[in-house]
Amino acid sequence: MRLLLDLRNTENPSERQQLAREADEYGIWGVVVTGPQGAECVEASAIATATSHVVVVVDIDGRDVHPTTLAEEISVLDQIAQRRTMVIFRGPLSSRKTISTLLNGLPFEGFILSPPPAQASIPVHSPEQIPQVDLPENPAEAAAVIDRHRDAPEAFLIVSPNNSIKELARHSVGRAASTDFPQMVADMADQIDPINH
Amino acid sequence: MDIGIGLWCLQSTATSPRSFGQAYQDLISDAQLAEANGIHSLWLSEHHGYYDGYCPALMPAAGAALAATEDIQIGTGVLLLPLHEPQRVANAANLLNEQSPNRFHLGLGMGYRPIEFEIKQQNISQRLQLMNAGLDALKSQTQTPTWVGISSEKAAERAGRRGLGLFISGAFSKEVVNTLIQAHRAAWEKSDPSEDSPPPVGLLRNLWIVDSEKERRQALDWVRSSYLVYAGLGWGADNTGVDFVSQIETSMDEVEKSATVGSAEQIAEELDGYDVDLVVCRIGYDQPPRAALTEVIERIGRELTPLFDNPGGKQ
Numbered sequence: 001m002r003l004l005l006d007l008r009n010t011e012n013p014s015e016r017q018q019l020a021r022e023a024d025e026y027g028i029w030g031v032v033v034t035g036p037q038g039a040e041c042v043e044a045s046a047i048a049t050a051t052s053h054v055v056v057v058v059d060i061d062g063r064d065v066h067p068t069t070l071a072e073e074i075s076v077l078d079q080i081a082q083r084r085t086m087v088i089f090r091g092p093l094s095s096r097k098t099i100s101t102l103l104n105g106l107p108f109e110g111f112i113l114s115p116p117p118a119q120a121s122i123p124v125h126s127p128e129q130i131p132q133v134d135l136p137e138n139p140a141e142a143a144a145v146i147d148r149h150r151d152a153p154e155a156f157l158i159v160s161p162n163n164s165i166k167e168l169a170r171h172s173v174g175r176a177a178s179t180d181f182p183q184m185v186a187d188m189a190d191q192i193d194p195i196n197h
Numbered sequence: 198m199d200i201g202i203g204l205w206c207l208q209s210t211a212t213s214p215r216s217f218g219q220a221y222q223d224l225i226s227d228a229q230l231a232e233a234n235g236i237h238s239l240w241l242s243e244h245h246g247y248y249d250g251y252c253p254a255l256m257p258a259a260g261a262a263l264a265a266t267e268d269i270q271i272g273t274g275v276l277l278l279p280l281h282e283p284q285r286v287a288n289a290a291n292l293l294n295e296q297s298p299n300r301f302h303l304g305l306g307m308g309y310r311p312i313e314f315e316i317k318q319q320n321i322s323q324r325l326q327l328m329n330a331g332l333d334a335l336k337s338q339t340q341t342p343t344w345v346g347i348s349s350e351k352a353a354e355r356a357g358r359r360g361l362g363l364f365i366s367g368a369f370s371k372e373v374v375n376t377l378i379q380a381h382r383a384a385w386e387k388s389d390p391s392e393d394s395p396p397p398v399g400l401l402r403n404l405w406i407v408d409s410e411k412e413r414r415q416a417l418d419w420v421r422s423s424y425l426v427y428a429g430l431g432w433g434a435d436n437t438g439v440d441f442v443s444q445i446e447t448s449m450d451e452v453e454k455s456a457t458v459g460s461a462e463q464i465a466e467e468l469d470g471y472d473v474d475l476v477v478c479r480i481g482y483d484q485p486p487r488a489a490l491t492e493v494i495e496r497i498g499r500e501l502t503p504l505f506d507n508p509g510g511k512q
Contacts (some may be wrong), residue, residue, distance in 0.1 A: 002311050013296045017264075037293035038256075038285020045260035046296055049225065065282055066317050072245065072253040077209075079221045080261045115207070115217040115250030 001060065001151040001176045004057055007047075007166070017050045019161060023103060026169035030055035032158055037061040041073040048081035049052060049115045059127075062091025067098035069111055074103060076120045078117040078132075079093035085117070086123045125156075132158035143183065146175045164193045167195050198399050198505040200470070201232055202497060203240030203401060203477040207252040210426060213483040221261065223487075224277035228262040230491060232269035234498025240274035240304065240401075240477050244430060245313040251430075256289040263297040272302035274364055274401065274477060275346035278335075280308055280328035282465050286331075294341055304338070304364045305332070305419045306397075310430060329496035332359060344399055350380040357384030360396050367401035367479045368455050370468055374400060378472055399475035403456035406496045413458050420434060420456045421449040423482040461500035468505075 005023045010016045020031045031054050035043035035086065044058040058077065062070055078085040087103070089096050096108040101108045133156055135142045149157045159168070170189055175181040207220045220355065228239050241258055244251040252258055253272045262271045271293075276286065286303070293301040307328045308314065314321040335343065336359070344362035347353050348369075356363055363381050365374055376399055385395050403423075405416035427446045457467045468476055478491050478501070 035292050036288035038282065038288040041257040042253065042289045042292050042296075045257040047263035047447040049261045049264040065285060068245075068316055069254075069281065069285075073257055076207075076221075076254040076257045077254065079217045080257060082222075084217055111246055114247060114253070115209075118218055 001146075002129070002156050003139075003168070003173055003176050004028075004030040004032050004055075004156055005168070006032045006160045007157045008032055008059060009032045013043075013046070017047065017164070019165065020047045020054065021052050022165035024051035024054040026166050027173060028054060028165065028169055029173070030057045030156070032057040032059055034086070037063075038065070041077045044077050045080050048077065048084060051084075054195050055086055056081050057086045057088060059088040060090065062089050062095045063163075065095075066093075067095040068108075068111060069101065070095070071099045071102035074099070074111045074122060075115055075117045075146070078119055078122055079115055081118075083118045085119070085122050088127055088130065089124050091128055096124060096126070108158060113143035128154045130154075130158055132160075134160045135162055135172070137162055142172065143175060146172050149178055150179070164195050170195070192196070198473065199237035199475045200268070200502045200505055201238030201272070201399075201475060201477040201493060202227075202236055202481070203272075203479055204242035204481045205239060205258075206242045206244075206426075206481060206483075207258065208247075208249040209367075210249045210425070210483040211420060212425060217509075220250070222259070224258060224262055225265040227317035227491070227494060228266050228271065230271055231500045232266045233500060235497050235502050236269065236494070236498045237475070237502070238270035238272055238302065238477070240272040240302075243276055244275055244310065245277075245280060246316050247430060249426075249429075256286070256293065258480075259293060259301060260296070263293060263300055270300050270302060271297075272344070273304045274467050275344070275397075277306040277308035277313065278305045279324045280313055280321060281331075283334035284338065286333050290335075290339045290341040294339075297304060301341060302344060303335075303341045304344040304346055305335075306364075329355070332361070342397075344397070347377065347381075350377060353377045353381040353468040357381040357396070358388045360385060360388065360390055360392065362397040362474075363401060364399045364477075365401065365473075367403050368452055368471055370455065374471060374473075379382035394463065397422040397474040398472070399477060400471055400473045401477045401479050402468070403452060404476075404478040405456070405480065406464065406493055406500060407458055407460055408460070416458045417453050417456060419482045419484045420458075422484045423452050424449045424452050427482060461504060465503060465504040497499060 005028050011123045023031050031045050040060045044056045048056045101112045153180050209215050241255045243255050245253045255276050259271045290303050307324045344364040345356040345362045388460045403420045
């Protein structure tokens with residue numbers, strides 16, 4: 001299971017960029033961003049430009065917009081992000097199908113995206129496909145939440161930033177990825193290299 | 198007078214193929230280079246569904262360029278408003294302004310390629326109505342500096358009446374440019390404006406700084422070849438008033454004639470004849486080697502911009 005850091009409720013643009021940079025630095029798999037309708041890919045583009053490795057998951061309101069417009073925005077974003085784009089799409093099923101087709105590099109009613117996505121195919125998810133949680137501050141409770149979703153099994157879990165990003169990376173990324181995460185190593189790392197909050 | 202550069206189209210053309218990933222990375226490094234050399238602004242351009250990937254989504258591209266820089270202004274030159282939902286455009290512009298205060302300019306145009314209207318399921322015969330409705334909607338939803346790309350006196354008057362800036366195409370003669378500016382200003386004055394000064398006028402100009410006749414010929418060839426892109430875009434475009442295919446040589450000659458190629462001083466002297474607030478040096482052709490492009494960006498910043506560096510005046 002891969003963890004996605006939720007930046008959708010972080011109001012300050014520079015704070016969003018800072019958190020995204022930390023997620024990038026400490027190996028969080030993805031960050032989830034959004035914006036007012038029509039500005040989602042603008043926000044994602046700024047985050048992609050400020051980072052190098054983290055996947056930029058853009059949460060898009062696809063109502064009242066032509067699906068080719070959205071697909072074009074996402075495709076350009078993927079070029080900017082250098083293959084690091086993933087989509088959470090909220091909107092009509094017909095639009096989602098059109099967008100998914102186009103972002104797979106296939107034509108829809110004679111139209112094909114140009115430029116194409118940088119990736120072979122950009123994943124498009126519905127909000128229901130990716131659970132989200134506020135991780136408890138208590139480490140043991142947080143570990144239990146991660147274990148439960150990992151074993152469900154879920155492919156992704158969106159978590160809100162509560163403690164430091166480095167702490168999330170140290171204690172939760174490996175646990176989310178593996179059933180034999182050595183918690184003792186993370187605990188000892190806290191002794192050797194304490195994380196200042 | 199401010200000096201900007203354009204138009205960044207993010208293409209991979211048949212004449213100069215490249216990876217799209219490289220094109221978008223180049224946008225960021227070019228914006229940083231322009232900023233480091235004191236250039237006022239960098240402008241992007243939009244088309245849809247064209248084989249070469251001509252950028253169809255300017256707002257994310259502008260977001261990247263703004264996020265990678267600190268001072269330079271980024272503009273759309275132009276975003277084709279009838280092909281977008283105005284509320285979404287306003288939201289995107291407002292977020293760009295929030296992220297990078299006072300650094301984003303919204304240039305808007307109508308579009309002319311039938312295929313683009315078909316893709317968006319819009320009727321091209323309605324483009325003027327769509328444009329006007331979009332401008333009205335934007336006026337109440339964004340404070341972003343707004344410019345309108347125009348090619349006729351009527352369009353200039355419409356922009357003037359609305360108190361919007363002008364963004365004038367690169368291929369017009371000085372006489373035509375001045376006529377458009379006069380029409381814009383007269384319409385603005387008639388509209389009983391609340392502002393003290395008229396809305397700004399921007400002028401796109403095919404331009405290159407050179408030191409020798411050999412370089413001059415090379416630059417003019419790049420300008421000519423750039424028209425191939427437009428000939429391709431116009432392929433199949435009806436009712437534009439231009440027969441792109443049969444008139445390609447004539448059009449290339451006209452574009453070459455309108456180009457300003459010379460030393461920075463010669464270019465400044467030529468530009469001094471225009472009563473405009475912004476000149477966007479059109480250098481984003483697809484043929485010049487990368488080294489030539491970065492050199493001309495540096496020279497525009499270091500040699501041309503200082504010749505207009507007189508706050509409050511036009512030169």
